[in-house]
Amino acid sequence: MKAETIETVLAEIEAKRPVVLATNLETGDQRLLHPGDGENESECADVERALRVDACIATDAEGGPRVFYQPFNPPLRMIVVGAVHIAQSLSTMAALTGYEVIIVDPRESFAAADRFPGVTLNLEWPDAAMESLALDQRCAVVTLTHDPKLDDPALQVALRSDAFFIGCLGSKKTHASRLRRLCKAGFSEAELARVKGPVGLPIGSRSPAEIAVSVLAQVTETLRKPAP
Amino acid sequence: MPDQSEIEVLVAARDWKAEGHGVALATVIKTWGSSPRPAGSHLVVRDDGFFLGSVSGGCVEGAVVDDALGVMKTGLSKVLEFSVTNEQAWEVGLACGGTVRIFVEPVQ
Numbered sequence: 218m219k220a221e222t223i224e225t226v227l228a229e230i231e232a233k234r235p236v237v238l239a240t241n242l243e244t245g246d247q248r249l250l251h252p253g254d255g256e257n258e259s260e261c262a263d264v265e266r267a268l269r270v271d272a273c274i275a276t277d278a279e280g281g282p283r284v285f286y287q288p289f290n291p292p293l294r295m296i297v298v299g300a301v302h303i304a305q306s307l308s309t310m311a312a313l314t315g316y317e318v319i320i321v322d323p324r325e326s327f328a329a330a331d332r333f334p335g336v337t338l339n340l341e342w343p344d345a346a347m348e349s350l351a352l353d354q355r356c357a358v359v360t361l362t363h364d365p366k367l368d369d370p371a372l373q374v375a376l377r378s379d380a381f382f383i384g385c386l387g388s389k390k391t392h393a394s395r396l397r398r399l400c401k402a403g404f405s406e407a408e409l410a411r412v413k414g415p416v417g418l419p420i421g422s423r424s425p426a427e428i429a430v431s432v433l434a435q436v437t438e439t440l441r442k443p444a445p
Numbered sequence: 446m447p448d449q450s451e452i453e454v455l456v457a458a459r460d461w462k463a464e465g466h467g468v469a470l471a472t473v474i475k476t477w478g479s480s481p482r483p484a485g486s487h488l489v490v491r492d493d494g495f496f497l498g499s500v501s502g503g504c505v506e507g508a509v510v511d512d513a514l515g516v517m518k519t520g521l522s523k524v525l526e527f528s529v530t531n532e533q534a535w536e537v538g539l540a541c542g543g544t545v546r547i548f549v550e551p552v553q
Contacts, residue, residue, distance in 0.1 A: 218470055218552050223459045230452060242474065245522035245550050273484035275475055285474045285548065287485050 222247055226289055233291035237264045242275075242283040250286075260284075269354070270443065291355050292317055295436070298343055298371040299361035300327035303386070306429035307359070308336045314433060316357070321346040321371065344370035352378035357436045359416060360385045369398060376408055382439045384416030384432065391415075413439075454487040454498040458552050467492030468552040469513035473500050473545055474524070480543030489552075492517055500547050501527070513549050522550035 255261035267288040300322035322328040358375040360368040392414035417431035481502035490513035528544035
């Protein structure tokens with residue numbers, strides 16, 4: 218690898234821009250490809266897939282050049298709306314799993330630094346907070362307040378973003394009325410199908426920490442085993 | 446997202462090269478069966494034999510470092526393969542029973 222290539226990869230990581238290193242395994246030649254780049258349609262698709270599943274892809278087509286595609290993605294982020302009890306467990310577990318965690322809650326008594334040591338707290342109104350976070354395909358959004366005036370504005374921004382996961386805490390009944398409100402706000406059924414509610418895998422969680430496990434498990438599943 | 450240890454490997458490759466060392470980079474490009482490090486894992490080797498990172502659970506690093514020193518001299522990249530069915534298994538095989546293919550290239 219050329220020293221300049223390493224330099225560029227490190228600069229892209231620093232700038233949080235996704236990039237794929239393509240190595241021709243026969244010649245050792247290397248290229249850096251951004252989303253949309255590629256010599257042909259099939260290579261563009263490989264670049265896109267490597268970034269989406271965040272895993273290396275090796276092409277070994279008969280006769281064709283053997284090329285190895287290694288993605289360098291921006292860091293994962295989890296945006297938790299609602300500085301509630303579950304958020305305390307979830308923020309710690311998500312950080313261990315590699316997420317940069319941002320908690321959004323305009324209620325100062327909830328979003329108190331003492332309750333969330335070391336976690337980034339954003340006390341803006343959820344829609345403003347979410348806009349300022351510039352959500353991308355490496356973001357998971359989890360709403361935990363159950364309060365439409367806090368959850369809904371956050372969801373509206375999340376639904377217009379490329380976030381790979383959107384999930385909402387609340388009973389099936391609460392979730393059904395949430396979907397009705399978002400539908401009235403102009404979101405289509407297909408758009409709303411992205412919302413996972415009630416959020417979390419059904420593992421019989423009881424305590425806030427157990428619910429956090431179930432939420433993080435579902436986020437992980439969505440990240441690592443995306444629907445084909 | 447490359448985890449922090451992978452970024453540290455690339456930083457070391459850059460810094461050692463800038464200091465005037467010979468440097469080679471090894472990358473796991475394919476694994477079969479159980480294998481401890483996924484494709485994309487890096488090992489960086491300096492011309493004095495010092496290395497950082499890993500391409501297995503410590504089973505084949507010694508052999509990869511030897512090949513990396515050779516690659517620094519020739520300036521030519523190469524592909525290595527290790528498995529328990531390999532004849533080399535007695536020396537540097539993978540106890541886990543997997544197979545791993547590794548690309549070794551000079552940093553220029």
